[in-house]
Amino acid sequence: MNITLAWWAALIGLALAIALILKKLNTTYALMLGAIVGCLIGGASLPDTVKIVVAGSQSVMGTVVRVLAAGVLAGVMMESGAANRIARAIVDKLGERLAILSLALATMIICAVGVFIPVAVLIVAPIAIEVGSRIGISKLALLVALSGGGKAGNIISPNPNTIAVASGFKVQPSAVMIGSFIPALFGLAAAVLLATLLQHKGRVVTMADLGEEPAKQDDAKALPSLSSSLVAPVTAVILLLLNPVGSVLHIAILEKFQIDAMYILPLASILGLLAMKQGKHILDFTKAGLNRMVDVVLILIGAGALGGLITTSDLPKQIVNLINAVGVPGSFLAPIAGILMGAATASTSTAVILGSSSFGASILSFGVSPVAAAVTMQAGATVIDQLPHGNYFHVTAKSLNMTLGERMKVVPYEFLVGLTMTVVATLMYLVF
Template sequence: MEYTFSTAGALIGLVIAIILIIKKIHPAYSLILGALVGGIIGGGGLVTTVNTMVSGAQSMMSSVLRIMTSGILAGALIKTGSAEKIADTIVVKLGQKRAIAAISIATMIICAVGVFVDISVITVAPIAIAIGKKANLSKAGILLAMIGGGKAGNIISPNPNTIAASEAFGIDLTALMMKNIVPALFALIVTILLSGFLAKKASDNYESSGEAAPKNLPNLMAAIAGPLAVIILLALRPVSGISIDPLIALPLGGIISIIVTGNAKNTIAYTEFGLSKVIGVSILLIGTGTLAGIIKTSALQYDMITLLEIMNMPAFILAPLSGILMAGATASTTAGATIASQTFSGTLLEAGVPGISAAAMIHAGATVIDSLPHGSFFHATGGSVFMNIKERMKLIPYEAAVGLTSTIASVIIYLI
């Protein structure tokens, strides 16, 4: 058993990063400073600590490249109105009586095709607010419907967290997306049930919410052309053995979306918009890599395994547990899934847990307590329906229940 840094050092670094994030220091700088302090306190020395941080950041580069190119798809879906058209169609088809289910399914699908979860919620929010006013549904109910749907879609999407987990375990992205389809469906069902319960307690005033002005949206076939192209390209590997890397498939889908919707002249503007949406998460991943490097080369993973053995718990529990804890610590699905995957992939594989199952359990676990107040998702989603912090805090247990549902389902599937 060889390691460079102590468990205490790694944990102190993590705590420092969390405190700085809560104090509203940029998450990337918080993670870098936490890694530096944790490494030095952990006994690595300044030179070793910095070298380990750099190595950890370098290990993120393949994920960062894919995430940067995925911004083309995200930008295209948002700016062409395709994401809104998909959401609007789903809501119209299911009708107002099934409003909660419609809102959840719309958010799930938009997130699943490659739009980031917070943007998926923001995209659906104007439609959800309009439905809430007409059907007398509470803000808490409609926001939970969007968040839960987003969580379900996030674990089956080509989003940064999925890419990071697949990279860490060296597994196919499409295979990981498919692995969590059943857990995602269970999460969706629980979301609809819990949201329906909360939505009935309607006492909200929507007057100040404001609804988005109508847009000239593309037709449905044009709206789904880009995401459909991505799905087909990524599915070629398991179906026919032809491997199309997400680095190619995701931006190609975005270009197709831009052209089919008649926005070819706006290609540069839309791709730049997409890049602006992924720069933040790309920088976050680099900062995450520095802390992941310290944690990965510390005694933490060995001590966690020892603790599991003392508690007489099987090794595979490390996968969902690490996803839950790391996502909660960073208040980020992406950072949590990345740190957990980078740190424990080797240990889980050595314990005989298949990479695809371990990645799926970590990924699902990272959606349990990822929306805590020291993260941006908490504030972005609350702001989408003009909800204050006190009201937003009350949703955390319900969100955790949705994430825990997909995590338990993912574990059960592994055991079967």
């Protein structure tokens, strides 16, 4: 198929998809409808439109397979109580004196071991309410700590966003995880600093915000031991890092260890289940993990379809020309694309799949390495991905029983956390 659509048609398709998402149409359908309309008004025939949409969707199948594999780990960590145990251990160890640091760090680590960021916030939120009500911390400060810590953990985790951006630039997820580690630490520091400054600003959280259901879920006596809870994430991290470490240290046997995350994540999950003596629940836990991945997979397919529209158009070429005309270094296209797509879709995963599939070739044409592009784009996608047209905004508001107005006040501080990570990643990989 040899066809190039007009750049303005791709922009209209993207704008339509965003408008439909804001109107609460299912995100997958919004993305696909935007792709179809963009193709048709751009001059594609009905058969060509089908080919473009199908080709775009097919391009994300590698990501989909790995995301489904990640669902096994996510299901095990959440349903077994392992994530909850790890979070409580961190908070108990650091104590109330370092409450904000402990809460941000707990959310970061829970997210880093493969739990979705909204779920990580939901897991730590009841603990945050308990601690915050005792020492008088505001809801604003607590959510800045939880969301900021979650954002930091999200860029170093085997979560769908990391898998998607790694697949988009054809690098290993472990390379993106390692490359994002220092920006993540800066993000954690920014979250803790901001939350500390805000701890007495706004309405103080109370035990009434906890509700009965979270309290029941957080029964510490029913949780597995800390050592057994760590088996699955530690195994996954070690196996994922073997090949990158071997490449850095030139250890031949480790360089040959090229087992994909598709194998590693389910294997680590099963070992973790056996360590927690919950092997009999494997079917229930994997089913729960798969259920949580369904929406992500569908969104990725829709994003792939819209990405097919953009890559078939001359929009990437026009953007490169615009960047050259205004004098912005072309290497900055990766974080810029991440920021713009994150704001447009209010989803880190959707942002990076759109950004990498639509602008990947253009970004690499400026001489940017695939790892640098992946790391900076993913960091950029965390800057404005918490807007109200995404689920994360509403899920996190509910976790601390916040009103819409209270939740909106958190957005600028989340922006600063994401911007901190983006600036650090950009300086590390694109400037120095």
